[in-house]
Amino acid sequence: MSEKEANTVFIGRKPTMSYVMAVITNFNSGDTKEVVLKARGRAITTAVNVAQVITRRFMKDLKVSKIGIGTEEVTPREGGDPRKVSTMEIVLTKP
Amino acid sequence: MSEKEANTVFIGRKPTMSYVMAVITNFNSGDTKEVVLKARGRAITTAVNVAQVITRRFMKDLKVSKIGIGTEEVTPREGGDPRKVSTMEIVLTKP
Numbered sequence: 435m436s437e438k439e440a441n442t443v444f445i446g447r448k449p450t451m452s453y454v455m456a457v458i459t460n461f462n463s464g465d466t467k468e469v470v471l472k473a474r475g476r477a478i479t480t481a482v483n484v485a486q487v488i489t490r491r492f493m494k495d496l497k498v499s500k501i502g503i504g505t506e507e508v509t510p511r512e513g514g515d516p517r518k519v520s521t522m523e524i525v526l527t528k529p
Numbered sequence: 530m531s532e533k534e535a536n537t538v539f540i541g542r543k544p545t546m547s548y549v550m551a552v553i554t555n556f557n558s559g560d561t562k563e564v565v566l567k568a569r570g571r572a573i574t575t576a577v578n579v580a581q582v583i584t585r586r587f588m589k590d591l592k593v594s595k596i597g598i599g600t601e602e603v604t605p606r607e608g609g610d611p612r613k614v615s616t617m618e619i620v621l622t623k624p
Contacts, residue, residue, distance in 0.1 A: 475574065476574055478573055478574045478577055479570065479571055479573045479574050479615065482573055482598050482615040482617060483615045485598060486598065486599070486600045486613075486615050490600060498598065501596040501597075501598065502596075503577050503580060503581065503593065503596065503619070504581070505581045505585060518581075520574065520577040520578045520581050522577060524598070
């Protein structure tokens with residue numbers, strides 16, 4: 435894995451702590467300087483929780499270096515019209 | 530109301546559109562150049578939805594000028610130990 439490659443953790447429906455652990459593992463492997471949390475819809479709240487728990491409890495030297503929000507079109511698995519879903523990206527960076 | 534005063538809309542459990550309307554009303558009254566959306570916990574997702582619906586559908590000239598996340602301690606109304614809740618602030622700005 436190249437040093438510059440951003441590592442991405444997709445936030446879904448698992449408990450917050452699963453993602454906290456995934457991010458910590460990511461930072462502790464190789465030269466990871468940056469991890470990106472990506473979430474859609476309801477998982478956006480979980481993404482914010484993950485960022486807060488990591489930066490306040492586990493890796494206090496990390497910074498939230500960027501937060502972005504957006505919209506994506508999602509086609510339901512069952513078929514039907516695509517609908518718009520909000521997205522969020524939180525970038526965590528090691529000093 | 531002073532021109533510099535930031536107007537705040539607190540996002541809660543109402544439907545997204547209620548808050549969209551509140552923000553639009555806010556921008557259309559007086560000299561409002563900036564509206565701040567504030568949300569905690571589950572309402573964070575709604576805040577992102579509100580920002581997206583406004584900037585993409587209703588007021589396309591608005592910009593998301595700042596996004597912040599944080600943590601607050603909330604004491605349950607029923608009493609008991611305070612617990613930590615994630616917070617989010619989205620600043621919408623008129624050009």
